[in-house]
Amino acid sequence: MPPRRTRPVVNRALAALIEQAGWTHAATAQQVNAVAAETGERIHYDRSAVGHWLTGTVPRPEAVHAAVEAFRRRLGRPDLGPAHLGWPDPGAGPPADDPWRGDPVARLATLGEDDLLNRRTVLTAGTFTLAALSSLSNLSGISGTSARSARRARVPGPSGRPGAGDVARIRAATVAFADLDDRFGGAHARVAVAAYLAREVTPLLREASGRTRPDLFAAAADLGYLAAYMAMDAGANALAQRYYISTVRLADEAGDLLLRATALRSMAVQAAELGHDGEALALADAAASALGGHGPRRTLAWITGMRAEAHAAAGTRWDALNLLRRTENQLERAGSPQEAGWGNYRHESLEHQIGLTLTQLGDHATAARHFTASMNARRPVETRTRVLIGLRAANAYLRAGDPERAAVTALGFGDDVRLTASARVGDELRRLRAGWQRFRDSPLVAEADRAMSTGPQSTGPQSTGPLATGRAR
Template sequence: MSPRRTRPVVNRALAAMIEQAGWTHAATAQHVNAVAAESGERMHYDRSAVGHWLTGTVPRPDAVHAAVEAFRRRLNRPDLAPGHLGWPGPAFAPPADDPWRGDPVARLATLGEDDLLNRRTVLTAGTFTLAALSGLAAHGGRARARAAAGRAGAGDVARIRAATASFADLDDQYGGGHARAAVAAYLAREVTPLLHRATGRARPDLFSAAAELGYLAAYMAMDAGANALAQRYYISTVRLADEAGDLVVRATALRSMAVQAAELGHDGQALALAEAAASALGGHGPQRTRAWITGMRAEAHAAAGTRWDALNLLRRTETQLERADSAPESEWTGNYRRESLEHQIGLTLTQLGDHATAARHFAASMNARRPIELRTRALIGVRAAHAFLRAGDLERAAATVLQLSDDVRLISSARVRDELRRLRADWQPYRDSPAIAEVDAAIATPSG
């Protein structure tokens, strides 16, 4: 129920949009906060703030962006602009800056420079948008970049892939918030100039190598909580893969975009992206990579409520993984192992509500992780603890987190922090348990 108004409504455009959305003032604030959180921005608006907006207060620019995106999703209005909400800006949005169009190399260079400089307009004022995902279907084909004169060859490809492997090891160990500036600088200042000089037989391999590094930059941005930035990097990765004619890299980027959508709660988009990843391979590609994508399809179907499809896809994932004849280390993407499948089973069963079984699979995945996979082990471990808590096993939940407490302090990962935050919120009713109280104090101020 909206509070009694003591000041007249000045912003009638916003009032009309709220009524059209069917939201209360409190619900409006919650949706704005949720959109902002997707890009790593913590906002704490409430119904009184919305009341101030209606009486003429204009929120700060990043809140305007979040509000516009929230109403776009609710009303299915991709054209909606600040002016439609009664705030400064054109009444009708200019043509959107479509990340699927234009020179993909120039876009990537600009994106890397913006990331390196940590510009607020890129990292927070921008929002993760569902409209950008719709561009996948409209602009999924190749759009060849203009190549300048010059030479770039196999040696450049080898160096880029070696750098990507080194950065990936740092990401595995310490999380996406660590060394991101170095990745952005290398991408923008070392790699993109080579792409403009790429000609001849080396060109596809060079674009594939750049796409792999772009994918890593996207994944690190997502792990650091910069989801709008990650979305742009993922789109750049798809476009570079299209330039190279590399279906595996294209499918890989789409699969991780599905993960991002799923973690942000956009179940329909996650399913569409997972299916698009499978379609990109067309039944071809390494069995290990196919298993990695099939597992994501299982999770997405579970979230969408299609239980039997999810369980059948899990069985298919296991079969594909058993048939994989390559060593995991031989493929830059997927790197799919039995412990990866255990994690995917846990995620899928969580969506299906079987928390006790999910907890066992999460724990198996966590315990099998290699020492370098510090971030992944912590992330999955917290998910295991949450599943134990939901299944009513407080002792196992507490013990699982307690053994991770030292690792968590080394990791710079918004995803790990957010998982911990949700876990701590859910175990508050059990704070009288000595085990829960002990571990809650141990992780109260994790670093990163």
């Protein structure tokens, strides 16, 4: 219940939107803080601050932009602006910018440089925004002028131009960076990836021509995908969204629908983890449409599994369960697992996907068993993935009413938590520790809580080959 007022409401526009959103003053403040945190902006408003806003106070510019985005998401109204909240436009927000347009290489170069140098232009270039996903015509397939036609018009460049050796080096670097991500989390070595992408790869893309051009753009898309995933894992979701869009556009330049579908599928993962259920479903469906039912069965299973999770979040239970069965059938018909490659979807990835889907459907006890099976099957190098899924298993056991099983699960990977630089791991850990506080009289829970008290190395956005292996998915 809102606090008792001593001053009259002046900002009736804001009061009306809060009522439409169904938020308390405390919830409004929490949502604004959370949206701002996606860009690394740490603000700490509470319900009293919202009360001041209602009586005429205008918050500082970063809070205005965060509040606008929070209400856009809650009400499904991408048209909302500061005026709808009863505030003047502070004029300090990001300029209107469509990441789907313009030269994709120039955009990638600017994005990488801004990321590398920690420029505010990228860290506050809007939060993860639904506006970038609002035009699904961008997501359904390669559109506009055919990139492949443009490539056919090119002629091979001189011998000094990029060649197969450059492609091989980019792919080798991507595999090396991906190994660091698997072992230590996305917040570790992320700046090195941005530097390599901006300083080494984009200059090659500008000079690419001839038969090597598609391979070079595909290799760059692989690396862009890794940069996006690492940014998302580090909690820099606005930045990750831009990298994912760049990946889709590089895949289009390469004429590679498999790369496009993979990037769209991972954008669906990001949207799902941020609670944007409708957008997650649209992105997952767009990934499936990009392939049209054709492609490696492991990739098809990987995408179908994401569609199952998105349908579960959207409340279409039977569609979700039917898609899970289809995922399992596709995986059973697939050949032997690749050691690397797009859509390297294994049985342990499916176990994790089932756990996520059942969590959305409210079956926490069964979800916990699937999470545990996925965690136990992970390879030793998959430290971050094993910890993340293990924490999801512990949270599922806790929500199913078994705090001691949650504690035993958490104790099984306590040392690895401290090695992991991941905001997503930090979020899961905070959720777990908050949830089992009322069970601290159990010696086992108390021991696990102490073991988890140091947490991962990173719990927020950092300023500082083929990858679709079902990375924690």
